[in-house]
Amino acid sequence: MVTILEQVSLSVTCDLEPRAGLRELCCRERRVADEVKKAVAFVDGRRSCTLKYATDHQTSGISAVKMPINRVLEYMRFGDPTKVLQLVEKAMPNAPGAGQVVVKWIASPINPLDLNKISGTYPAHSAKFPCIGGSEAVGIIDKVGSGVKGLAAGDKVISALLKYPVWANYKLCGANEVRKVDDRLSTEFAATLLINPSTAYCMLKEYVDLSRGDYVIQNCADSSVGQNVILLAKEWGYKTINTVWDRPGAEESKKRLKELGADYVFTDNEFAKDGKKMIKSLKVPIKLALNGVGGPSIQKISSVLAKGASVVTYGGMSLKRHEFSTGSFVFNDLRAFGFAIFDYLEKPENQQKADKMFRWLQDLNAKGGIHPPEMEKCSMDEYAKAIAKSTEGGHLKQLLYFDSTFMNKH
Structure with a gap:
């Protein structure tokens, strides 16, 4: 050598x-x-x-x-993702045993969930260091062990559950840890299918029986989940009222959401000033609110809900407590729920519904009814820059490619 x-x-x-x-x-x-x-x-x-x-x-x-190599993004302790994450070369995985496969991962988005797991602020994440980062990805089956049914070398797959790390070139895993997807899916859509479209789907379907013409209100509307809510609501005939943070670029975000199909879009300050008046003019009860921010934002949007309406919280981007006024919560009989897609997917009783959901989302993507958010592509070697942009906010979602040869492919 x-x-x-x-x-x-x-x-x-x-x-x-x-x-x-x-x-x-x-x-x-x-x-x-x-x-x-x-x-x-x-x-x-x-x-x-x-x-x-x-x-x-x-x-x-x-x-x-070219000989295959296996590099991983791992961390040896909890901390600032920009400081503790390292790119390390590891041995190639062993040959798959019974019920196992080796996956060649192609690309993975950097999600807030990933950053929270690395920083140690995600309470459900128990670490055994060193930990490999990531939670969702798209890849290709490289090798298949004995007894595996429904998967073959060359199949396009996504991670099936969020608890399995994916920031690696190659990974040995159980066949049940991946889900086969349509080979026609773009890398961008397949890589982001597990978390955000499915979260939006479940929140719109699991809590309130909505009909065409009904209104849904949400904060954090320019997030990946928020954009999927707008696209799915449009497909099902629901109307959306959306709020975004007051920050540089807010007007561009509002314009982009309107182009996606949002019916009304406000900044938080605009909604506090004009939202109630506008909603009152609709003369339609709002039965569902989706909350990904917390803090004063949820108090504002919950104050316009109909009696007996539901508030579903899926995140807390403000890092502040979720606030409800006594008048809205108690005297208006609001129902508050928390939703986490990883918990939903792990429950055996949800498996048939999940299978149906993922098939439907792929079919909708094929028809052009849903698509991934605009993202910035980066190679594995550029991970430090991508992580920094993800922690700063105000940037496009970062899509991390483990094999740069796929960056310019569909």
């Missing part, structure tokens, strides 16, 4: 004629090193590869053969 460039490992094999002596071998090794330096530019950014040098009495040349 020789190292010719920083962090690029190359194995060189010389096949010589039987009469070649030690002196000739040394000379040829020098030529190999020179050829390798020229050839390394053709391995398209991959950190590691194997180069075989072949020669005989008629021809000589060099060929590059």
Whole structure:
């Protein structure tokens, strides 16, 4: 094994004629090193590869053969994701045993859930360090163990549950830890299918029996979940009233949400000033509110709900307590629920509904009725920049590619 460039490992094999002596071998090794330096530019950014040098009495040349590598994004302790996350090379997974598969992960979005798990603020995350990051991804089945049914090498899959880490090139896992998806799905949609579209679907279907023309109100409308709520509501004929944070870029967010199909969009301050008056003019009871922010925001949107309405909380982006006024909560008989998609998917009684939901979402995507949010693509080597943008906020969602050759593919 020789190292010719920083962090690029190359194995060189010389096949010589039987009469070649030690002196000739040394000379040829020098030529190999020179050829390798020229050839390394053709391995398209991959950190590691194997180069075989072949020669005989008629021809000589060099060929590059990419060998699989397994790099992971892991952390050894809880803390600031920009500081504790590291890119580390690991051994390739063992061959899959009975009921197991090896998955080659392609891409994964960086979600708030991922950052909270790394920082240790996510209470349900029990860590056994080192921990690999990530919660949802799209990949391809690389190898299949005995007894596995319904999966074959080359199948496109997504992670089936959020508790399994995915920020790795390759992962050995149980066949039940992945879900096969339509091969026609784009990388972007498949990578984000597990959490946000399904969260929006369940919140709109599980708590209130809505009919066409009914209104739903939500905060955090420019989040990935919020955008999916707008798209699904449009598909089912519901109307949406949406609020976004008062911050730079709010007007652009409002415009983008209207283009998606939002009926009304306000900043939080605009809603506090004009929201109640507008809603009163609708003369339609609002039976469902979706809350991903907490703090004063939920107090504002819950104050316009009909008697007996439901508030479903799926997040707390403000990092503040969820506030309800006594008048709204007690005397208006509001019902408050918490929703977490990972908990929903892990319950055996929900499996048939989940299967139906994922099939329906894929079919809707094929018809153009739902699509992934606009995202910024980044390679695994750019993880630090992508994590920083995700923690800062105000940027597009970051989509992390473990294999950069897929970045420009559908």
